[in-house]
Amino acid sequence: MHAIEFQGLGTAWSIAIDAPTVPEDLEGKIIAYVRDFESRFSRFLPGSEVNAFRNAVAGTYPVSSEFGRLLRRAAELRELTGGVYDPIVGGVLESAGYGIQSGAHPVQYGVTLPSWSIEDVSVTLDGPIAFDLGGIGKGYCIDRIADLIRSAGCSNFIVDGGGDMYGTSKADGRPWRVAIEYPGRPDTAAGVVELRQAGLAVSDSFRRRFGQEHHLIDLKNRKSVMAVVGCAAVAPDAWAADCMTSGLFLSVPERYPELARILQAAYLVFRADGRALASIDWEGELY
Amino acid sequence: MQKIPKGVVAIAVVIVLTVFVYYRYAMKLFPVVRTEAPSVMVQEAVFDKPREVSAEVGYPVPNDGYDNVRFTLVLDAEGAVTDVREVAVETNTADEHQVEFAQGLLAVIKGKKLSELEPVDRIGKSSLTTDAFNSVVNELQRQI
Structure with a gap:
């Protein structure tokens, strides 16, 4: 198993290629792509x-x-x-x-x-605009790296970009076995999925990470509502999975089925009461 | 950690929403045109019915913190703002009835310690995507 590891887009990347040999220049090409992506699409770089x-x-x-x-x-x-x-x-x-x-x-x-x-x-x-591709950029980057690996002649690999990933399969044909971290609980798995030619994205909130609470104000309904604390999606590629989790966070539940249909994604939505909504096509163990 | 005062943020929202009404009468929204087609045609956007517009933003707070908040404006069919909500990202609301109605299974998930699982190849987890780009600036500053 050949490992490629580096820091990029502010997170730790870990790539595993299940092959006896890997072209020497592949690691350099991948890192160069990520650096280029950062300089082009980071909203914090003035020249991007x-x-x-x-x-x-x-x-x-x-x-x-x-x-x-x-x-x-x-x-x-x-x-x-x-x-x-x-x-x-x-x-x-x-x-x-x-x-x-x-x-x-x-x-x-x-x-x-x-x-x-x-x-x-x-x-x-129609005027000045600052674009922010956070929420859909990383998945895209993962998929482009997968393309680089494939064009280097390797077909059994997994690209892990800080927890979002894309995996083909192992050399023996078995899928990659991936635990889904329970949002906000780093030592706990909510379930396990098998990735075979598929992308995975997992998303939770920033606020819990920084230990701050923010009061929910629902002026219209004035009722207590169920909070979504995180979500996960499996889709044909990492970009679709990334877009799906962003869509799940920013949509009302009525839109979930259409999102899932267009992005071809199965999904999990974690609620604050400890229950999770799993789409009908969700595969894998849930704990 | 010091927070940006809610009152000041609320004023920003009020500014945005009160002029958004002007925007609705003065500007035409461009139609959304899809050029990539997975499988289904998406209709042109026509914003003449009630809808919501939401801005989800992260911004740094003192002491290297990071705050994330989402503002939602509720618009009626003429585009007038009828409501404004300030919602933290993790408290995105999901009405109980709607969630149970969606095609899927609602399961209690207790979670299992990673140490109790059969070995896994990877762990899928959230990474702070916005922070990811943020940190590129830190790296550049270190190089200066």
């Missing part, structure tokens, strides 16, 4: 592609083919979540004075919330 429109005037602009692909998927997810997911969101509070990172002056959304659309590799926007 996602920040190219922080001072833009309304108009239609060309984007790179990768950015175009990412934006087209973001637009699709925006549609599937009824507009709740939108990669422009980073700028909303930034305009109000929060979340400004060093080196980038704040985007000004001014008096109107910007809108944007993407067609092929042309993005049309």
Whole structure:
């Protein structure tokens, strides 16, 4: 088993390739791709592609083919979540004075919330926009690394990008056996899945990590509601799984089936009462 | 850890929502056009019915903390804002009846200690994706 490990996108990557030999230049190619991805799509780097429109005037602009692909998927997810997911969101509070990172002056959304659309590799926007691909970027990166491994002639591998992953199978044909961490409980598994030509994403919340609580204000209904504390998704690739978990967090339950159908994902949604909703097609043990 | 005062954040939301009404009358939303097609056509977005718009943002707080909050504006069919909600990411609401109605199984999951499991190859877990990009800046600053 050949291991490739490195830090990238702020997390620890671990790749296992089940083959007797692996091309020498593969590790370098993978790391180079990740570094390039970071510099192009991090919203905290002033020169990144996602920040190219922080001072833009309304108009239609060309984007790179990768950015175009990412934006087209973001637009699709925006549609599937009824507009709740939108990669422009980073700028909303930034305009109000929060979340400004060093080196980038704040985007000004001014008096109107910007809108944007993407067609092929042309993005049309009606004012300055700061894009944030958090929530869909990592899965995409995992899949591109899988492509690099495949084109190096290796077909049995698993790419683990800090807990989201894509696995083909082991050399003996068996699937990769992956425990799903119970959101917020690092030493506990909620279940186990078998990955065979499939991607997995697991998501929980930041707030629990930092030990802060935030009061839920549901002004309309004024009733106690069941909190979603985390979710997991298995899909044909890591990008779809990543998009699925983002969609699950930002959707009402009525939208889950359509999301799952478009992204071809099975999913788990963990509730605060210790129960979890598993889609009908969820496979694997649950504890 | 010091939090950004809720009142100030709420004012930011009020600013956004009160001018969003102006935005609805002054600007036309661009239609969403899909060019990648897995299997199903997605209809053009037509925002003339009640809907919600949500902004989920993470922002740094003093002492290297990180805060995450989501604002949701509820719009009626004319695009006027009828409600605003501030929701923490992990308290995304799921109405009990709706969750049980969805096609699936609702199971009590107690979890098992990893040490009690048959050996696994990997552990799937959450990583702080937004923090991931954040830390690239830290690395760059260290290099300066």
